[in-house]
Amino acid sequence: MVQIAGAQVVPSLDDLIKQGIEEFEKIFQAEATVVGFSPGRVNLIGDHVDYNDGLVLPMAIPVYTVVIGAPNSFQICRIESLSNKLESPKRVELKFDSLTIGPPSWSNYVKGVISTFPGIKKPFDALILSSIPIGAGLSSSAALEVAFFNFLQGLSGSDLGISKQEIALLCQNAEHTFAGVPCGIMDQFVVVMGKKDHALLIDCRSLSTELVPLVSDDIVILVANSNIRHELAGSEYSSRRKNCEQVAQMLGKSSLRDVSMKELETSQTVLPLEQYQYSRHVITEIERALSASEALKKSDYVIFGALMTQSHCSLRDDYKVSVPEIDELCEIALESEGVYGSRITGGGFGGCTVTLVSANKVESTINNMMTKSRISVDFYVFKPAEGASYKNLPSKKSF
DSSP states (O other): OOOOTTBOOOOOHHHHHHHHHHHHHHHHSSOOOEEEEEEEEEEEEOTTOGGGTOEEEEEEEEEEEEEEEEEOSSSSEEEEEOOTTSOSOSEEEEOGGGOOOOSSHHHHHHHHHHHHOOSOOOOEEEEEEEOSOTTSSSOHHHHHHHHHHHHHHHHHTSOOOOOHHHHHHHHHHHIIIIIOOOOOSHHHHHHHHOOTTEEEEEETTTOOEEEEEOOOTTEEEEEEEOOOOOOTTSHHHHHHHHHHHHHHHHTTOSSGGGOOHHHHHHTGGGSOHHHHHHHHHHHHHHHHHHHHHHHHHTTOHHHHHHHHHHHHHHHHHTSOOOOHHHHHHHHHHHTSTTEEEEEEESSSSSSEEEEEEEGGGHHHHHHHHHHHOSSOOEEEEEOOOOOOEEEEOOTTOOO
16 A cells, blocks of 8 residues: 555565564574464444444454464473563463463463364464554454464464364454453454455354455545553453343343344333443444445445444443543544544544545545644554465575
């Protein structure tokens, strides 16, 4: 993509792999033989509904986590991260028969994947690199899990004979059991199944997926990282999930997916206000995600953008996961010429906004947001990217 003034320059996948090969050889004094990689993701619409059996519409984005390495002759696995944003220590040594939860926290995602990996496991050395901003709501955790799974798959040297869906579910289970995060399925699904020039509509109940074309040269996805950190495993996330489950149970439903607005309104007098508002967000957000996918199929960006903005208002007012700095970024974006819609994306309490904007107005939009915002913001301009994979590295191959 042509460089856009004000937007971050991110390394390509090939550049990350090349860097990984060089750094791996310096650190481990060996030649890398396998690389697993995964993109990040941004959710266009449908937040906090995946764990309510809802519909979500994310897309894979061309920022990546790369796991590069080779088998070793020891009885331990040596894993090192180059990220300066992760908790120390940056290097861990593991044995397959004694994987336990413990610090550093990033290693628990890796341990979970190793534990659930169904193929042949060989002792290895591995190096982790990433261009995905940590804690920004762009799925750095799922990308680490899926990239590591793909690395192990390449290292095993055999076809696992499992589907992409099964890979995503195994990685989700790894996050549940070892990282202690009760995440939904959206992140793992889209980084595994994402496709270039497409968003992915995911039914989080049936686990069915539908690729929705997003190929226009006239629009781009602008992501603004507020650099305000959120903690996905925090009490606010768990509290909202528990409240949603309680309302569904109270109404005799398996999840809020089965509750209509009419049913919710009928029960308003017996529900605490907070639970009513949380539930209203979930029900209306599921409807918005479906309507947005239909609008995208018709290239109706006006409707799509309006639904994005409605989604932000619901996340701010009903689900209460926004913060003033994020609200301000959305407001500034919506004042900019060529912007169709803008919303918070991800877990909330900071992180990123996602904005649908005309390609020929993205620079002026960035400039407007940069000038008027009171915080330091990193901007990224994305088109949908291909999903995760792995490849074997020929000896001494140059990238």
